[in-house]
Amino acid sequence: MLQFILKRLGLALLVALTVSIISFSLLFLSGDPASAIGGETATDQDIEAIRVLYGFDRPLVVQYWDWLSSALTGDLGESYYFKLPVASLIADRLQITMILGVCGISFALLTAVPLGVAAAIRPNSFIDRLALFLSVAGQAMPSFWFGLILIVVFAIQLGWLPPSGASSPVHFIMPTIVLGYYAMPAIMRLTRAGMLDVLSSDYIRTARAKGASEGRVLFKHALRNAIIPVVSLAAVQMGFMLGGSIVVESIFALHGAGYLAWESIARNDLPTVQALILVFSLFYIIFTFLSDVLNAWLDPRMRAG
Incomplete structure (x- = not known):
């Protein structure tokens, strides 16, 4: 396992170096x-x-x-527009984006994985068709439109939730639903397809023939193997949520790192854009590395390979 981690870590460092070169080149x-x-x-x-x-x-x-030498010490330059150190500027804004990203992927996983498992257990049933409907609707519905609908219904008409801001946990409920719902379809379909494939395997039939309980068969034998591609997908989706939350942050007036990226691009604040590209790319690399390690722990065959 240690050898596998070291190999993946070396690959991640090479990718990070390549990303730093590309990020620097974008300035010119x-x-x-x-x-x-x-x-x-x-x-x-x-x-x-x-x-x-x-x-x-x-x-x-x-x-x-x-x-690069300055970036390794935490010095990412000074913002042309804000006249502040880029590192402190990003650090102030990144907290909101991190909270939103973690909440969004948690909502997607806690909703999509159980629905995918239930749909695989009972194919062509009501729960399977419900999962299919949610999957299609999630792909077809633009996130900005969904966010505006939630604001109109739950903030303006019902008055249950605040329409904007980030001063309390309640302010993150609607942004979390919008951001997480966008990631749900892919996770749900992948979970369902993986469970259907695993449940038809010989070792599942053997476990049932030995008298293992249905819960043990589903969660220890089937889900453990079906969840491996979902882990990799969740890592990619988490990176997307951090880097692509600009629409959600704009709709709900969450001044996070995504909104900072839009401000920097609009105002030709090149050092900030450069640093944000590097930071978001590093998050992708870190999440991919962690997903590889987790998958290797779940499936020993990956370590052998």
């Missing part, structure tokens, strides 16, 4: 950063002064090394 692929900072009214002399001030006149390799 979007155009001349000095011109973007100076704006449309800047003269050639102003742009050249900005280029020297921020070190854009140095070789790219030197700029990348300085940026």
